[in-house]
Amino acid sequence: MASSEWEVTLRSLVLGKLLRCPHFPPTEETTERPRQRLRSQHSQRSSDAATHRWRELSSTLVLASLLSSCLSPQGEQELCVHWTLRAAGQTFKEGVSCLRRLMALRASAMSERWDLGRFKRITYDVLCQNTSARADRRRELHGGACLLHAGTPAQASRRAPVAGLAFADCIGPDPGHFQRRPLYPNQKCLVVLARCGGLSCGDIPGGEVAVLAHLRRLFQRTRRYHDIQGVELALLDHFQLDLSQIECEAKELARVLLGEIGKVDQLLVALLRRKNCRWWQLTPEQLKTMEEVLKRQKRAELFAEFDAWAHPEKFSEEEVLSHIHRCTVKGTSFAQILSSLEHWQLAARLDPSSALRCAVAWLRTRHAFAQAVVLFKHLELWRSEVHLDAFELEALLALQRLVRTDRRQLAAALAALHAAAGTPLGQPPRAWAWAAKAMSSGSKGPIHWPAWARTMEKGAGKVLGLGVPWRLIRSAREMEESLEVLSASSILGMDAEWAPDSSSGLAILQLATWEEVHIWDLQEGPPEAFGPLLQKLLGSNRARKLGFGFAISDWPRLSSLLGSDPSLLRLVDLERLEPTSSGLKGLVAKALGHKLDKTEQSSDWTARPLSEKQLQYAALDAHCLLQIMKALAPKEEDLKSLEVDLDQKRLQCVEETDAQLPGVELRVGQVEEVCGVPGSRSLSSCRVSLGHRSKQVVQGGHVLCLHQRVLVICNLRPRQLHGVTSEAGLLVAAASPGRAARRTARRAAARPPEAAQLGEAVDGERKYPLLDISSPENPWTRAARRLSTGHGLVLLDGRPLLCAGQPCQIDQEGGRFE
Numbered sequence: 001m002a003s004s005e006w007e008v009t010l011r012s013l014v015l016g017k018l019l020r021c022p023h024f025p026p027t028e029e030t031t032e033r034p035r036q037r038l039r040s041q042h043s044q045r046s047s048d049a050a051t052h053r054w055r056e057l058s059s060t061l062v063l064a065s066l067l068s069s070c071l072s073p074q075g076e077q078e079l080c081v082h083w084t085l086r087a088a089g090q091t092f093k094e095g096v097s098c099l100r101r102l103m104a105l106r107a108s109a110m111s112e113r114w115d116l117g118r119f120k121r122i123t124y125d126v127l128c129q130n131t132s133a134r135a136d137r138r139r140e141l142h143g144g145a146c147l148l149h150a151g152t153p154a155q156a157s158r159r160a161p162v163a164g165l166a167f168a169d170c171i172g173p174d175p176g177h178f179q180r181r182p183l184y185p186n187q188k189c190l191v192v193l194a195r196c197g198g199l200s201c202g203d204i205p206g207g208e209v210a211v212l213a214h215l216r217r218l219f220q221r222t223r224r225y226h227d228i229q230g231v232e233l234a235l236l237d238h239f240q241l242d243l244s245q246i247e248c249e250a251k252e253l254a255r256v257l258l259g260e261i262g263k264v265d266q267l268l269v270a271l272l273r274r275k276n277c278r279w280w281q282l283t284p285e286q287l288k289t290m291e292e293v294l295k296r297q298k299r300a301e302l303f304a305e306f307d308a309w310a311h312p313e314k315f316s317e318e319e320v321l322s323h324i325h326r327c328t329v330k331g332t333s334f335a336q337i338l339s340s341l342e343h344w345q346l347a348a349r350l351d352p353s354s355a356l357r358c359a360v361a362w363l364r365t366r367h368a369f370a371q372a373v374v375l376f377k378h379l380e381l382w383r384s385e386v387h388l389d390a391f392e393l394e395a396l397l398a399l400q401r402l403v404r405t406d407r408r409q410l411a412a413a414l415a416a417l418h419a420a421a422g423t424p425l426g427q428p429p430r431a432w433a434w435a436a437k438a439m440s441s442g443s444k445g446p447i448h449w450p451a452w453a454r455t456m457e458k459g460a461g462k463v464l465g466l467g468v469p470w471r472l473i474r475s476a477r478e479m480e481e482s483l484e485v486l487s488a489s490s491i492l493g494m495d496a497e498w499a500p501d502s503s504s505g506l507a508i509l510q511l512a513t514w515e516e517v518h519i520w521d522l523q524e525g526p527p528e529a530f531g532p533l534l535q536k537l538l539g540s541n542r543a544r545k546l547g548f549g550f551a552i553s554d555w556p557r558l559s560s561l562l563g564s565d566p567s568l569l570r571l572v573d574l575e576r577l578e579p580t581s582s583g584l585k586g587l588v589a590k591a592l593g594h595k596l597d598k599t600e601q602s603s604d605w606t607a608r609p610l611s612e613k614q615l616q617y618a619a620l621d622a623h624c625l626l627q628i629m630k631a632l633a634p635k636e637e638d639l640k641s642l643e644v645d646l647d648q649k650r651l652q653c654v655e656e657t658d659a660q661l662p663g664v665e666l667r668v669g670q671v672e673e674v675c676g677v678p679g680s681r682s683l684s685s686c687r688v689s690l691g692h693r694s695k696q697v698v699q700g701g702h703v704l705c706l707h708q709r710v711l712v713i714c715n716l717r718p719r720q721l722h723g724v725t726s727e728a729g730l731l732v733a734a735a736s737p738g739r740a741a742r743r744t745a746r747r748a749a750a751r752p753p754e755a756a757q758l759g760e761a762v763d764g765e766r767k768y769p770l771l772d773i774s775s776p777e778n779p780w781t782r783a784a785r786r787l788s789t790g791h792g793l794v795l796l797d798g799r800p801l802l803c804a805g806q807p808c809q810i811d812q813e814g815g816r817f818e
Helices: 003-016 034-040 044-065 073-088 092-107 109-113 116-128 153-171 188-196 207-219 231-238 243-261 266-272 284-297 300-310 317-326 334-344 352-363 366-378 385-405 407-419 432-441 450-461 476-487 527-539 555-561 583-592 612-632 636-642 646-658 739-743 779-786
Strands: 470-473 491-498 506-512 517-521 544-547 570-573 643-645 666-676 683-689 694-700 709-713 719-721 724-726 732-735 747-749 787-790 793-796 815-817
Touching (some): 044 073, 092 116, 092 188, 116 188, 188 231, 207 243, 231 266, 231 407, 243 266, 243 284, 266 300, 300 334, 317 352, 366 407, 385 450, 476 517, 683 724, 694 724, 779 787, 779 815
Parallel strands (some): 470 517, 491 544
Antiparallel strands (some): 570 643, 666 709, 683 694, 732 747, 787 815
16 A cells, blocks of 8 residues: 555544534445445455545545644645645546535534635635636636536536536535534635536526525625626526526625725626616716726726616617628727617617628627627527528637637637527537637537537638548559559649658659559669659650649659650649649648648658558648649640640750759859848848849848858749848858857858859859749759858868859858758
């Protein structure tokens, strides 16, 4: 037995002598029939259950011993945390059972020394351990954590019985008859039990009468203003009770707060807004006093809400209808429109479609979610299933935005949805708090709710999946069989994956048809068979070939594996059909409305065997080209203009074999002007002279000075950075992490040799196409992998990069080029 178990046993035995508790809740062991109990003694399962019950009871008794007012708060704080976690168990039902045991121990003699404040804190902690309130205890709003939920309807039905009994214990009288203050739990326990237990009045012993009686007692607590913690309003909303059922207590509370305290708070305004001024019977002097208090407090938003409630006639009927039809609140507030709408009773005069459009527009406004729910509820738009479904979807998307941006507005939105419990908007299968919690933590959401699945598909973006099988081709025989199948297809999607370093060459080639994807493994397959078979496939004019940036990123290296030119080398480049700055991933999102998972793109494609995820990713990368082609459905004449002549690309590649950096136009330049970029701290703009012309460059980091000689990448595609056009780029190295980053500058620009003339090209006069650095694989990314620094020189494959026959220099050691 562990030392902690010995401590539990010894302390509980000492405490057991003090127990005289006739109201202690019986356990399952004591309520079993004798014959069943005798039979279960021979079962190991029942033995484990009995041990578990004993540990629960012992932990509760130890926790009860820490409630004594004579104990030092500092000395017992860690013990309280430890035994609270232990006694609360691991499920909501175990936490509720522990709460009931603590409530029953009030009838024992040991409760004479308990401290009320510590009792309230520990009862709430025990109950919240296995709920979402545990993570939000320090940010509690409106009577408890805003993300409390009861789970699925089946889970709620299982929780309701034990939660209802615990609720009755919490609102019942103190069973102890000792010379001490009455012990009652934290009233926020009631909100946790009601929401996490999915309680209705019928689940609580005494029903609605018992709940109303306790609410009357809560409304009579007028000793201090901070006693009004929103628990009362939360319980009214959850049990769908009307304020008129406790009219006397509510009006007396409002009178005391306004007359004796003289402070106006958001909760007080929320209480008053549940009924109109006539119901509260407030005098004009009282309303004027409240307005003056709000002005002194400088609470503009709260003042607007109160003013709209106090003066609903401020807007005429025509003005209210006009604002709703136009979905605007210019010159007024959302609260004023709602107040005037209710005052003039205009629900019958509004077209439901226009009203729904207005409610959806309000949902999309960050601080008007709660008002949109009130509008939807007041106009009874939920009576139409079409309107209800549309509002649910928009509300979930709006909640998703609030989870990321504004927790305070999220709490107000969930409070408004809880207040709509009397309508289908607040009833199962809808689980707003659960949905918000799943959005916040990334946990499992309410999958039983159809609107949740639709929202996740529309808002978060469904990941594109592969709906066809793939085949891994390794041997020459398998390649020949694959060629027969591929040659019979009318369309092919092509892609390739390369080794991390350019020296290892092509790793796999993916060839997709509508029915399946063939993955040719060039690391294990015979390289002598690959070239002729690929020539035969590409030379066939039967199948139309599709690629994405294939001519720029893959073909320059792939063409070196071919022995001779095939008769026809043409390919449709989908990058030209729908240009996007985010590559294939952005095109998939735009054309198909799905996400393309690219996590395996940077994996090691030379490692064997390839993983299932790698092969799945490779097959999908080629097959998605066919899906994009079908979704965009371009005309035949458009496809002709999108075709790339790979034969011309091949000739260009042959000419580039003697170049140091093929595809990259690198020239000598000199900085003429340097200035900052408005709105950016890290970017600088400079004008670089190339002799007969100049280019504007926007560069990250302050690495330049006037008259500095630099190497300029001249064939970069122009792009806008903070409103400034960058027409080229500079050859700049960044320090690698470690000691090199501390010894030298973080970024440094390469310097051409003094003998080089302005505008002179590193690889001679060659014309290269524009580079798109947003493409995952392009000539610059390949060149950057080959470049490095060392001994004050720019190195290419470990050797100095030459310009005008002399090496290029740099003030950077162990750096990498970006």
